[in-house]
Amino acid sequence: MRIGIIGAGAMAAALGGGWAAAGHEVRIGARSAEAGRELAARIGAAPGGPRQPVRRSTEVPGIGSAATPVVSAGDIVSAITDADAVLLAVPVDALTAVLGEHRDALAGKVLIDCTNAFLPDAAAPEGVTAFVLSEDAVAERIAATVPKAHVVKAFNLLAAEVWAGPDRVFDGERLAVPLCGDDVDALRTVASLAEDLALQPFPAGGLHRAKYLEATSVFTVGLWFAGANARAMLPPLSAAFAVADA
Numbered sequence: 001m002r003i004g005i006i007g008a009g010a011m012a013a014a015l016g017g018g019w020a021a022a023g024h025e026v027r028i029g030a031r032s033a034e035a036g037r038e039l040a041a042r043i044g045a046a047p048g049g050p051r052q053p054v055r056r057s058t059e060v061p062g063i064g065s066a067a068t069p070v071v072s073a074g075d076i077v078s079a080i081t082d083a084d085a086v087l088l089a090v091p092v093d094a095l096t097a098v099l100g101e102h103r104d105a106l107a108g109k110v111l112i113d114c115t116n117a118f119l120p121d122a123a124a125p126e127g128v129t130a131f132v133l134s135e136d137a138v139a140e141r142i143a144a145t146v147p148k149a150h151v152v153k154a155f156n157l158l159a160a161e162v163w164a165g166p167d168r169v170f171d172g173e174r175l176a177v178p179l180c181g182d183d184v185d186a187l188r189t190v191a192s193l194a195e196d197l198a199l200q201p202f203p204a205g206g207l208h209r210a211k212y213l214e215a216t217s218v219f220t221v222g223l224w225f226a227g228a229n230a231r232a233m234l235p236p237l238s239a240a241f242a243v244a245d246a
């Protein structure tokens, strides 16, 4: 698959690196040509990857010639143009400018939104790092701004270092990625991209539910920054409703 990434920071490196290692063709679209080239070189030089491009059966053979590098960089337009899926990996306060400029190019694309609208929580006790959201429904705003793109919220819950990690199996279970979106084909595409990272995709409802993923992220990260083991607050599925229905 051809994956375009807008941004050349931590999330672009983590997810783009994983997809390149899985054999996808990754194009970094950065506003700084130097940052884009540096990231493409870093991902391309990572141990074990990238492999030769994986093509899905729906892709037209021959597009992206054998000479096309598996990881490349260019401007944002070049990352969007031929992409089967585009990862939006920029800060929330850049969205208005980026989406406004590229609205037409993004029409019809699978648009993966991993953003979080974190702001420092001014009410947190001194010495405690905590966050609040600067807005409540970023994915829905993205969809309203680029109504012809197929937005899927994914990968916003955890730190880039986790997505980049070599082993995401905890207590014997593959790490799950909840996905929220309205387009069935786009959800299928992002689910397959999660599986290519050795993760477990969870369908988590329509895009109107993405705001709950955004709230879960800010709440959970706050617990972790406070030193609390957020994982401990949830029972296993078998005990989720305590007493089985008669």
Ligand SMILES: NC(=O)c1ccc[n+]([C@@H]2O[C@H](COP(=O)([O-])OP(=O)(O)OC[C@H]3O[C@@H](n4cnc5c(N)ncnc54)[C@H](OP(=O)(O)O)[C@@H]3O)[C@@H](O)[C@H]2O)c1
Residues within 6 Å of the ligand: 006, 007, 008, 009, 010, 011, 012, 030, 031, 032, 035, 088, 089, 090, 091, 092, 094, 097, 098, 114, 115, 116, 117, 118, 155, 156, 157, 158, 159, 160, 161
């Ligand atoms: N890092 C994490 O652990 C993590 C986890 C989950 C979700 N997220 C979310 O993922 C998104 C990306 O985070 P990140 O950690 O990858 O950020 P980052 O490391 O700061 O990288 C952000 C990238 O966006 C680019 N950018 C900023 N403003 C731009 C604009 N107006 N136009 C074009 N490009 C612009 C930056 O370019 P310059 O270098 O030129 O500024 C940089 O390449 C954020 O929304 C964040 O909340 C991050």
